[in-house]
Amino acid sequence: MKLHIHDTLKREKVQFTPNNPERVTLYVCGPTVYDFAHIGNARPVVVFDVLFRLLRHLYGESHVTYARNITDVDDKINKKAMDEGVDISVITNRYADIYNADMAALGALRPTLEPRVTHNMDAILHQIQALIDNGHAYPAEGHVLFDVESYKAYGALSNRSLDDMIAGARVEVAPYKKNPQDFVLWKPSKPGEPLWASPWGEGRPGWHIECSAMIEANLGLPIDIHGGGHDLIFPHHENEIAQGVCTQHGHAHDSDAYSRYWMHNGFLDFGKEKMSKSLGNVKLVHEMIKTTPGEVLRLALLSAHYRAPLDWTDELISQTHKRLDGLYGALRKAQDVPVRDVVVPAGVLEALCDDLNTPQALAELSALAKVLETATSEAGRMMAKADLLAAGAALGLLQGDPEAWFKQGAGDDLTAQVEALIAARAVARAEKNWPEADRIRKELDALNIEVMDSAGGASWKVKATN
């Protein structure tokens, strides 16, 4: 099965061929750890988690290296540390841990590598020096700046020319810049801010250099796929390319010398009101998973194609919850069915290999659930269940215990209470005491529990609240 992906740089869907199938490399821009992650931050995590799973499936688990950085040097981190009167590491460790826990709740696998800026300062200094040596950067007043005019292909990713950028520049130009579009590789720290020694004075790295330096140091150039949100195309990824290409000798105009493919996910839409801190409507993953299963959020994030905008609404979440109930419902009824060979069904694999067409893959999932529901023979049920589980695994879904799925949110006390009521109701039903059976059903209903009778006895679930 050939993987095809939409390459932002080429602006078309292309066949993916790794530089080295024995070592496929993927890098995704990760969080700046100074606060909780919101649901928009989670989209690239989940999308590229699906890609990570797919690549591992195609090339073998040990042949894929996925790096997602943790930015632990930043103004906002400094401010928070200052406010709390602690070292920045207190802030960054705290929010990195929360981030990883939250993303795990969304079913995202841990990346192979999670490089941090503070652990890669040597690599950053090394790359800056190489850029200066290659004539692509220059020191000025304690800064080191990248000279954009030295890189002819600058603007290729975001499809804009240097002239356009200069014409449309809205930023105040620092006097020490040769060109208004030159960007910072190294800058002096303000008093009280963390700083590192460098040949150009004490200071800290600019925003873009960390990624290209960590990629070079941790993955090696060029990497296969670089991913991130749409908004990062310019200036972040554009500048990364400039740095990553120019740090190497002999490749000065070859964009592929840095990353061979570029993938960018679209944004979540939140209706008329843009999600922002000032409006107080930021949807934090940390909060959402308290009331909504992470798997529902994951499925919702995958319900639209990753490049398309996705309207994030309560309606979407409730629809998604019901859909997941349906899938787990099929598995619940097949709990007695043993599973042996688990192979990702062709339809799902085809969908994912077509530029991660998750809506199509999800449609396949629904079809497989129906096959499982309608299969009559034991062999048929076994195969259907295996298919559904394998398809789910490819998407990072349906790996939980179906029984537990429907009892989420029910503590031990409630569970015991429910079991007792159901036992009492079973007695009433055996005696055909329908008024009593219905009375107990109502009692359970008041507890937000739904009972489902079947030949083999009653099962129950916590009713969805969203």
Next chain:
RNA sequence: GGCCUGAUGGCGGAGCGGUUACGCACCGGAUUGCAAAUCCGUGAAGCCCGGUUCGACUCCGGGUCAGGCCUCCA
């Protein structure tokens, strides 16, 4: 101003030049002590105006609308 997306049934959301997307909801039927779940089935679409074509939701042109980026941002 520059660059770039998108506009599909009640809602979410894909593929496709001519045949059912799929999910959620709705309606009819089966099943059920009641109900849920499930199954069977029906209904429901392609922003506007041109063009290409035997035929367009799908291709081309124009328009309208919405959104994103150009500054920290998934």
